[in-house]
Amino acid sequence: MKNKLYLLLLLVGLLACSKDSFCDESFCVRINGKRWWPSSGFKTNSLSFTLMDNGNRFWFSAQNGSTSLLVSVRDTTRGIQVREYELGEHFNAGYYTEDTNKDFRTDHTHTGSLSITSIDRYKRTIAGTFRFKAHNATTGEVAEISKGSFNATYYEF
Numbered sequence: 001m002k003n004k005l006y007l008l009l010l011l012v013g014l015l016a017c018s019k020d021s022f023c024d025e026s027f028c029v030r031i032n033g034k035r036w037w038p039s040s041g042f043k044t045n046s047l048s049f050t051l052m053d054n055g056n057r058f059w060f061s062a063q064n065g066s067t068s069l070l071v072s073v074r075d076t077t078r079g080i081q082v083r084e085y086e087l088g089e090h091f092n093a094g095y096y097t098e099d100t101n102k103d104f105r106t107d108h109t110h111t112g113s114l115s116i117t118s119i120d121r122y123k124r125t126i127a128g129t130f131r132f133k134a135h136n137a138t139t140g141e142v143a144e145i146s147k148g149s150f151n152a153t154y155y156e157f
Contacts, residue, residue: 038062104134
């Protein structure tokens with residue numbers, strides 16, 4: 001009886017996990033509805049978070065083979081802080097590369113957001129969420145980057 005109860009509790013626990021429970025990690029995202037994780041090759045860093053220009057610019061990049069993701073924001077007035085940043089053109093933008101020939105980016109009609117939910121400049125940690133739609137100017141295709149989140153240590157330059 002004890003073993004049956006244990007198995008029942010284990011089964012209930014497994015069924016309670018939703019498909020989006022993978023976001024317990026330090027970085028997660030969906031690309032066109034599918035879960036995507038950065039993965040590195042030998043001696044390469046597949047995930048990087050950087051705060052630079054005296055705290056006025058933040059960007060992160062993730063890579064898995066020939067697929068990569070980059071989000072960049074700049075705030076020269078107040079510096080990077082806890083708040084939401086609109087992604088579109090120029091310095092505040094999202095980029096997605098499916099392979100070496102397929103580049104997508106946000107623009108004035110394909111937009112999104114990056115929300116910084118916490119930043120600790122003493123511990124150099126940053127957390128937030130992001131989402132955006134990016135356009136390939138050559139093919140006209142649109143990539144949807146959704147349910148992105150991160151909680152990581154950043155480098156400062």
